[in-house]
Amino acid sequence: TLITTTAAQEGEILVNELLFNPKDDGVDFIELYNNSDKYFRLSDLILGRYDKDERKDEKPMTYLDYIIHPHHFLALTTDTSTLKFQYPAQDILQVASLPPMNNDAGIVLLLDKNGIILDSVPYTETQHFELLSDVNGVSLERTHYTGKSYNPMNWHSASTSSGYATPGFQNSQFLDLSQQNNSYTLVSKTFSPDGDGYEDILALNYKNEKNGYTANGYVFDLAGTYIHQPVNMEILGTAGLLSWNGILNNGTKIPVGNYVLLLETFDLNGKVDKKKLAFSVVGVF
CATH class of the missing domain: 2.60.40.1260 (Lamin Tail domain)
Structure with missing residues (x-):
């Protein structure tokens, strides 16, 4: 051509x-x-x-x-x-x-x-x-x-999840001006960290209407017991993916069961948003 x-x-x-x-x-x-x-x-x-x-x-x-x-x-x-x-x-x-x-x-x-x-x-x-x-x-x-x-x-x-730079492709902080609201959704409500290549990670897609958000994420069981913090002061882009491999601080895998991810986002003006996302750990491992 x-x-x-x-x-x-x-x-x-x-x-x-x-x-x-x-x-x-x-x-x-x-x-x-x-x-x-x-x-x-x-x-x-x-x-x-x-x-x-x-x-x-x-x-x-x-x-x-x-x-x-x-x-x-x-x-x-x-x-x-x-x-x-x-x-x-x-x-x-x-x-x-x-x-x-x-x-x-x-x-x-x-x-x-x-x-x-x-x-x-x-x-x-x-x-x-x-x-x-x-x-x-x-x-x-x-x-x-x-x-x-x-x-x-x-x-x-540049965002944390992008590796702090995006040379040669769309910026992690690129603003989609048609995006009017923040959106946080789990890719799947189940995951099984057993290494078989299928749903081995808990993945969360996010889109933000502006820059400047930081996120923390906490996992609780259904009794309200704190289990783990997979997201710790993550600097978000305008869109991206957060993921967790299911490994706890003691090196073991999260047990099979039902859980809640409490996602907390905040900006430099002090605005705090919280969202609860339910998920299940399945499989035998």
Whole structure:
């Protein structure tokens, strides 16, 4: 199929995710998102940065004939092997260099081949979620494509369940603006942690109408006796999956029986929601 590429305009291709303070043995990455129905040639795009009101380190991303397809993601890094080892990476490309990104603050620039700015993303370490005790290795994700890049409210730390970064695929904190209510549902109301490959984990799907929720989950038997806490201060995305393998703190498996998962979610404004989800442990093990 013949593909026709075109020059990108502002808003058509975006900086979508930044890892500027990697783990000690990690690497930076910058993720792009093609927010259009067009095809763009990567060699026509330039990354750079602002430093003390000066544009610096502006270089073409690659000289390879690489095309970014409509509504696709691409993460750029100097070491794809390390990135794949540390995160569940998908569409990533190794480049010779990225503009230097300070760990505390900076401004990343995305330009066309004529030097026209297509996107500009100021970032600071203080944008990370307040309850994170360590932000090393945690990316900042754009929450939706219509919000302005310079607005810090349009960025959020990647979720715990995503591994704290999502290079090359949809952000864990992406907001579905049609989602009006929070939703928490068990994939199955039964599970059997016996290692046979069928319903070995208790899995919970969630969708949130906004970012910034943290979750705790407590398991009780039907007499109200506390059994286990499978979810402990989990930083949620806007959608994701929580899972538990049925192993208790003493190393044994949860006994066969009927239970309740009390899921408690809260945000930084102090809003607390609680939901009870019944499930059964079945099987012989």
